[in-house]
Amino acid sequence: MPEVLLPFPRAFAEFVNPDDADEVFRIDLTWLTSRWSCIFGSGCRGIYADRPDDGCCTLGAHFADADDERRVAQAVKQLPASLWQYRAEGRRNGWVELEDEETVTPGEEPARKTRVVDGACIFLNRPGFAAGEGCALHTLALSQGRDFVETKPDVCWQLPIRRQFREVTRTDQTTYTEVSIGEYTREGWGPGGHDLDWYCTSNTEAHQGREPVYLANRAELVALMGERAYKTVRKLCREFESRTGSLLRHPADPS
Known part of the structure; x- marks a missing residue:
């Protein structure tokens, strides 16, 4: 429809x-x-259209502020490989990147955001992953019996x-x-x-x-x-x- x-x-x-x-x-x-x-x-x-399995996670998530990033960082420390498909990549090369400079307003500093890996957010578990597809930070919250408001970036849980x-x-x-x-x-x-x-x-x-x-x-x-x-x-x-x-x-x- x-x-x-x-x-x-x-x-x-x-x-x-x-x-x-x-x-x-x-x-x-x-x-x-x-x-x-x-x-x-x-x-x-x-x-x-060319990434129908990503939901709205294709671009990665911009952090609202330093507190937002710190809160997510605490959740990332608790993510085991069984819940996060790209854990090895995140530990090896990090899970934060700077916004593309082409999108930054002149005079402003590039914003910090979650890394895009293989075409989507590094925390997005792809179809076929054993723990299921979707956000690893969301899955972590569910596995711990708490709300995903506590683990996901602000922009993600608010949307x-x-x-x-x-x-x-x-x-x-x-x-x-x-x-x-x-x-x-x-x-x-x-x-x-x-x-x-x-x-x-x-x-x-x-x-x-x-x-x-x-x-x-x-x-x-x-x-x-x-x-x-x-x-x-x-x-x-x-x-x-x-x-x-x-x-x-x-x-x-x-x-």
């Missing part, structure tokens, strides 16, 4: 961060109540939820930080996002989840917002589901 075209009508709600009065959350109710779910290994075509910050000045000249929580659409990838051969968030094939995003992705939302803010999100989403017709539902959801 086809990918629905952007943009389309969405519903939003705003509330003050219960843990920080200087922040206001702006949440995309249309996205958070949608039935999107990750279908890696179950129909995902990958972002590039396709997108958190953005914006400074807002009210008409009375007071200010606050707007923290938006919404869908990581194609445009979130930058100019190259529209060149992706397949992308999941607005594709009907990936909107078959048994639970809405705000429930299925609870761990990610709590990590991004905090427990108290998440409880507010859950209440707002439930009210939206009970009161809203189809007009503001995600158009990729089953009708």
Whole structure:
């Protein structure tokens, strides 16, 4: 089935961060109540047609900051060869590389990211690997009984939820930080996002989840917002589901 075209009508709600009065959350109710779910290994075509088994792991993962990289490094130390196909390569030549200089804005330092090996992220176990295909850091978390939020790079566990910050000045000249929580659409990838051969968030094939995003992705939302803010999100989403017709539902959801 086809990918629905952007943009389309969405519903939003705003509330003050219960843990920080200087922040206001702006949440995309249309996205958070949608039935999107990750279908890696179950129909995902990958972002590039010539690498359908990679999912969105072809390009490697950029680290958000030094803390992000350090947290991943702690997880890497715990990865045995039975869970990481490229462990020998990672130990021999490292698992971090600098961003391609051609993509760097003039005057900025190249970002640090996970290495690309054999055409995809070094942590991506390929089809046929004994422990199964997919992210080795994700598999590690599952094997240890913890959430992958603790082991994967920030950009990986957040996708396709997108958190953005914006400074807002009210008409009375007071200010606050707007923290938006919404869908990581194609445009979130930058100019190259529209060149992706397949992308999941607005594709009907990936909107078959048994639970809405705000429930299925609870761990990610709590990590991004905090427990108290998440409880507010859950209440707002439930009210939206009970009161809203189809007009503001995600158009990729089953009708």
